[in-house]
Amino acid sequence: MxxxxxxxxxxxxxxxxxxxxxxxxxxxxxxxxxxxxxxxxxxxxxxxxxxxxxxxxxxxxxxxxxxxxxxxxxxxxxxxxxxxxxxxxxxxxxxxxxxxxxxxxxxxxxxxxxxxxxxxxxxxxNEKGGCMSCIIGLDSHIVQNVCNKYCNRDSVVMISNYNSPKQSVISGNEEAVTSVCRELEEMGAKIIELEVRAPFHSxxxxxxxxxxxxxxxxxxxxxxxxxxxxxxxxxxxxxxxxxxxxxxxxxxxxxxxxxxxxxxxxxxxxxxxxxxxxxxxxxxxxxxxxxxxxxxxxxxxxxxxxxxxxxxxxGVKKDEVDWNIFIEKCIASAISTKNHNWDEKEYDEGVVKPYRMIKEDYYLMKDNNEKATMEEAKKAYHMLSSVLVTKKVSDDERNYIMNELFYGIYSNYVDDIAG
The missing domain is CATH 3.40.366.10 (Malonyl-Coenzyme A Acyl Carrier Protein, domain 2)
Structure with missing residues (x-):
């Protein structure tokens, strides 16, 4: 890239x-x-x-x-x-x-x-009518030559899109487009009538x-x-x-x-x-x-x-990813997200205990100047998931938090962490 x-x-x-x-x-x-x-x-x-x-x-x-x-x-x-x-x-x-x-x-x-x-x-x-059709399988110069046969003072048909060496789109008056398509089909072209009832680019x-x-x-x-x-x-x-x-x-x-x-x-x-x-x-x-x-x-x-x-x-290799930052983002999101669940027992089991465990382990590791691993990041992610579910966070807010979490280099590891 x-x-x-x-x-x-x-x-x-x-x-x-x-x-x-x-x-x-x-x-x-x-x-x-x-x-x-x-x-x-x-x-x-x-x-x-x-x-x-x-x-x-x-x-x-x-x-x-x-x-x-x-x-x-x-x-x-x-x-x-x-x-x-x-x-x-x-x-x-x-x-x-x-x-x-x-x-x-x-x-x-x-x-x-x-x-x-x-x-x-x-x-x-609305005033002049017209249509478009896609021509597949013939060179554009062949398509243009056939179009020229049906162009006159009262009728227009021309190539409107040069999409690829073997694909063109023609536009014009409906009768002229139909005549060109019929002749090109006899020459071996595949014809696709477009869902565009208009002669654009003509x-x-x-x-x-x-x-x-x-x-x-x-x-x-x-x-x-x-x-x-x-x-x-x-x-x-x-x-x-x-x-x-x-x-x-x-x-x-x-x-x-x-x-x-x-x-x-x-x-x-x-x-x-x-x-x-x-x-x-x-x-x-x-x-x-x-x-x-x-x-x-x-x-x-x-x-x-x-x-x-x-x-x-x-410029970041897999073994050089800073999972410390990822875990810190999980911890910050877990504590800052608004709670909508006032059941104390559910809150204690789904928020307080998993949050406290991840936070204590992480800061102990940080005090010892250790680098977090992907496995530890995965535990932090599942802690955050538990917190968001327990706090009864809306789907929209949850999706936003997760998109923020997996932004940038972390986006490559969604399946590894969330799987």
Whole structure:
């Protein structure tokens, strides 16, 4: 993980329940959903966690829901892993999440911009219609040649996403898209109709792009050192003025994801972590840059692997871990957490006795200048668990305490300590 890129999910990755895991386990993630609700004026967490399929594929809902979920996941990543990436990028809508995470755009401003972007794009759809389909198995130049056959004064169909050497997405008028898909299928392509009832990244979005260019003038982008790769040019933005120019263009121009990935690999990126719902970008990495390790922060197994890899980046070997600090955190949490159980017998057995035993053993060891072992840390953890259960601490508070406990280098040893 010498050079890690964070990439953010785009539209089409949404699902009911997205973000619930980080919401339940990280205070920082909950704060993102709460801030979004205050700005938008409705309970967006309910939309993300309980929204129906129809609710979530509506562009005016999808874009703000994915943005909020992605930033909530990023805050969880920032708290739990904390490794600064080499660069950032986002697929289409995900570019706004990358701009927020990089510090170039405030989250509250991004919400307003994306909410308006979604409405403008939905308006364009309502007026002109259109759809998108994914083409798998054919080179993009073949796809483009077939598209050209069905483009005329009254009909538009074009490549909207260059996702990988053998995967493209086309957008345009529904009849033209259907005709192209039929011909490409006869040539051996696999066709997937996307759950996006709109011709995104095509000239049919021009009205939305023009209005977006005007609307962006009301917001300020910050100069930061973190490179963010533009979908339009497949290279990092040069400055903030270029952001004002290229974000509106992104609505009508294709997403050059394949080239963006190749650029990252050329710059030495060896690890990619997808932040946001699902793992679409992780899967695309295998086709674009097979030698780059790719993970999704929405997959538990991947998160555990990221933790393990992060340990080496902290420069701490297993036998060098300072378990004294871990035990001190257990002791501090046990005594400082508010009690909600007034049964004296239960309190004595589940709090006083285990706490006193761990504390006395630990400080005796410390007085003798001894280093704690993982086994002693494990005993301290189980003491803390007993204390929290006996004190009848809520699940949310317990999860927060445990996330604080296993922060940083200790995150690699969750299974060893808690098992």
């Amino acid at each position: 010498k050079k890690t890129a964070l990439v953010f999910s785009g539209q089409g990755s949404q699902y009911s329940g997205m973000g619930k895991m980080v919401y339940d386990n990280y205070k920082e993630a909950r704060q993102v959903y709460e801030e979004a609700a205050d700005i938008l004026g409705f309970n967006i967490s309910k939309l993300c966690f309980e929204g129906s399929r129809d609710d979530l594929i509506s562009t005016k809902n999808t874009q703000i829901a994915i943005l909020t979920t992605s930033i909530a996941m990023y805050k969880a990543y920032e708290h739990e892993i904390g490794l600064e990436p080499y660069c950032m990028a986002g697929h289409s809508l995900g570019e706004y999440s990358a701009l927020v995470a990089s510090g170039k755009l405030k989250f509250q401003d991004a919400l307003k911009i994306v909410e308006t972007r979604g409405k403008l794009m939905q308006d364009a759809v 000239i049919l979005m021009k009205d939305a792009a023009d209005k977006m260019a005007v609307y962006l003038g009301d917001f300020k982008f910050q100069d930061t050192k973190m490179p963010v790769i533009s979908n339009v040019k497949a290279e990092p933005y040069n400055d903030t003025m270029e952001i004002y120019k290229l974000l509106p263009e992104q609505i009508v121009k294709p997403v050059r994801w394949n080239e963006s990935m190749i650029f990252m690999e050329y710059m030495g990126v060896d690890t990619l972590i997808e932040i946001g719902p699902k793992s679409v970008l992780k899967k695309l990495t295998k086709h674009n840059c097979p030698y780059v390790d790719a993970y999704s922060y929405d997959i538990d197994e991947d998160v555990r692997e990221i933790r393990k890899k992060a340990v080496s980046c902290y």
